[in-house]
Amino acid sequence: MDAISVSGLSKFYGKKLGVEQVSFTVSKGEKFGFIGPNGAGKSTTIRMLMQLLHPSAGEITLLGKSLGQEDPELRSKIGYLPSEVEYDGDMNGHQVLKFAAHAYGLDLKDTMAQEIAERLQLDLSRKVRDYSLGNRKKLGIVQCLQHRPELAVLDEPTSGLDPLIQHEFFHLLSELNSAGMTIFFSTHVLSEVEKFCDRVAFIREGRLLRVSRVDEIAERMLRKFTVTFRESGDLIERLTLNKLDPEARYEHGEHIFQVSGPIEPVLRMLADAGVNDLRVERPSLEEIFMKDYSEHTEGEE
Numbered sequence: 001m002d003a004i005s006v007s008g009l010s011k012f013y014g015k016k017l018g019v020e021q022v023s024f025t026v027s028k029g030e031k032f033g034f035i036g037p038n039g040a041g042k043s044t045t046i047r048m049l050m051q052l053l054h055p056s057a058g059e060i061t062l063l064g065k066s067l068g069q070e071d072p073e074l075r076s077k078i079g080y081l082p083s084e085v086e087y088d089g090d091m092n093g094h095q096v097l098k099f100a101a102h103a104y105g106l107d108l109k110d111t112m113a114q115e116i117a118e119r120l121q122l123d124l125s126r127k128v129r130d131y132s133l134g135n136r137k138k139l140g141i142v143q144c145l146q147h148r149p150e151l152a153v154l155d156e157p158t159s160g161l162d163p164l165i166q167h168e169f170f171h172l173l174s175e176l177n178s179a180g181m182t183i184f185f186s187t188h189v190l191s192e193v194e195k196f197c198d199r200v201a202f203i204r205e206g207r208l209l210r211v212s213r214v215d216e217i218a219e220r221m222l223r224k225f226t227v228t229f230r231e232s233g234d235l236i237e238r239l240t241l242n243k244l245d246p247e248a249r250y251e252h253g254e255h256i257f258q259v260s261g262p263i264e265p266v267l268r269m270l271a272d273a274g275v276n277d278l279r280v281e282r283p284s285l286e287e288i289f290m291k292d293y294s295e296h297t298e299g300e301e
């Protein structure tokens with residue numbers, strides 16, 4: 001069963017486009033990243049998933065239930081972290097979480113609240129008004145995860161968290177995911193998706209560019225080779241490097257060319273030719289995404 005299924009989802013704010021014709025599915029147990037630059041439509045989509053915004057068009061199914069159907073139990077199976085977390089400043093962290101746990105019919109001590117707060121180094125005895133932005137975000141994360149939801153939807157969970165806490169946060173998410181929790185989160189930080197997610201959806205200007213498996217992106221990526229040979233001079237023609245890459249070039253004593261697909265035959269050929277030194281680089285997800293982005297933009301001009 002899919003944890004999330006979205007079909008033809010659109011939202012217009014008056015005449016202004018929020019998102020248009022967004023469709024994707026997230027399988028149960030997946031770690032799914034939703035990535036795009038500012039204003040791409042991530043929060044708009046997530047707020048529709050959480051029924052905080054009414055779609056202009058489209059269908060949403062969460063954990064097998066269409067959002068049109070009444071299901072009082074659905075709420076307790078889902079955890080949500082909004083992009084901006086706001087709480088009553090007079091309450092302390094403990095009280096906020098107790099209140100949230102009660103809403104799911106749980107006693108705070110029977111939830112994961114204490115464990116998660118400790119791991120994220122959040123002091124629950126302090127008043128929310130005294131929390132920094134980062135601490136408010138941590139409180140939101142605890143609230144989202146404390147009841148061990150089947151599906152966690154997190155809108156930009158890492159913004160405002162320092163790198164050590166981010167590291168612990170992803171560690172925690174991995175453990176919860178191994179125990180069966182489906183994770184869906186938005187970000188504009190590509191390295192987070194690259195390290196953590198199974199699949200990623202790219203959104204830009206309200207439209208879904210594509211949904212890819214993170215490892216497939218890595219597989220079909222181009223590799224950039226920078227090679228020097230024992231023999232000096234430009235060997236592009238003699239070694240037919242221009243057959244591997246028509247744009248192969250010789251610069252400052254180095255041969256530079258790009259290859260897609262398996263690299264083993266290339267390595268054999270280089271070894272036979274008497275390679276002296278070799279560098280192989282892979283474009284990051286960020287470079288691939290930006291390439292997609294610029295190709296898309298150029299196509300529109």
Ligand SMILES: Nc1ncnc2c1ncn2[C@@H]1O[C@H](COP(=O)(O)OP(=O)(O)OP(=O)(O)O)[C@@H](O)[C@H]1O
Pocket residue numbers: 013016017018019036037038039040041042043044045083188
């Ligand atoms: N309440 C609103 N009224 C009018 N336009 C809105 C409203 N909320 C969002 N938008 C517009 O919808 C588009 C998508 O915004 P959204 O907040 O969903 O993007 P986002 O990807 O979450 O961005 P960010 O990373 O900056 O949070 C933007 O052009 C934004 O200006």
